[in-house]
Amino acid sequence: MAPSGDDRCQGALLTSRTVNIESPTDLNAVRASYDAVADNYVAMVGDPGPWLRSALDAFAEQVRGIGPVLDAGCGPGWITGYLHGKGIDVSGIDLSPRMIEHARRQHPDVSFGVASVTELNPEPESLGGVLGWWSWFNLPREWLPRVLATMARALRPGGQLIVGTHRGDGDHPRIRCYGDIPVEWTTHLYQPEDLVALLTGAGLEIVVEIRLPPEPPLQSPQMIIAARKPAR
Ligand SMILES: C[S@@+](CC[C@H](N)C(=O)[O-])C[C@H]1O[C@@H](n2cnc3c(N)ncnc32)[C@H](O)[C@@H]1O
Numbered sequence: 001m002a003p004s005g006d007d008r009c010q011g012a013l014l015t016s017r018t019v020n021i022e023s024p025t026d027l028n029a030v031r032a033s034y035d036a037v038a039d040n041y042v043a044m045v046g047d048p049g050p051w052l053r054s055a056l057d058a059f060a061e062q063v064r065g066i067g068p069v070l071d072a073g074c075g076p077g078w079i080t081g082y083l084h085g086k087g088i089d090v091s092g093i094d095l096s097p098r099m100i101e102h103a104r105r106q107h108p109d110v111s112f113g114v115a116s117v118t119e120l121n122p123e124p125e126s127l128g129g130v131l132g133w134w135s136w137f138n139l140p141r142e143w144l145p146r147v148l149a150t151m152a153r154a155l156r157p158g159g160q161l162i163v164g165t166h167r168g169d170g171d172h173p174r175i176r177c178y179g180d181i182p183v184e185w186t187t188h189l190y191q192p193e194d195l196v197a198l199l200t201g202a203g204l205e206i207v208v209e210i211r212l213p214p215e216p217p218l219q220s221p222q223m224i225i226a227a228r229k230p231a232r
Contacts, residue, residue, distance in 0.1 A: 027093050037179075063160050073135020161199070190223075204229060
């Protein structure tokens, strides 16, 4: 699991086409920040606990056999490796090269690559599932609907997109994280109804919504929302 709104913080990969028209302006700072915290992150973040694990299990069961799954912002690949262990055809990408070094070392049988989710342009109807597992809260607000639309287009009918993120309001600049390492990113919080509106706006049907309270070390409440591409 991937907390950033917590008290550790202050203040189908190869078949994808990439687009390089524009990028979020803070992308290099966000990449450098996750490179800087990656070693501590690996040491501090572990088993997501029973509710998040059960959501991953349900996701795996529902997307199994539909098509390849992309963990978009996989960090050190904990979730990617978990799904791979369940027999899911899954690969991961992450903005941070250091995170991907950890992912490759820890999960040598899984395919990983360095990329920003904002650059991905997977083929239409090429994926069975996509995860944005606590990895899209740094996207500038105007970028999230664009990423959701891209991923919704990439799903096969019946395929699912699952988003886990911090629940709340506002945009919160972070300056230190994961063991007091200096970082430069903004955590954008959403209420469940806002995320539901974005997902349905991308043409997806809501499958499930889970709200989790803040549990130490998390300061903010959390949520998971899964949505599927309607079957034809
Ligand atoms: C809090 S970590 C979560 C990592 C992983 N999903 C997990 O649950 O352990 C956030 C991750 O999102 C990645 N990230 C942030 N912005 C990204 C972007 N635009 N494209 C791809 N990955 C991004 C970061 O590099 C970092 O590894």
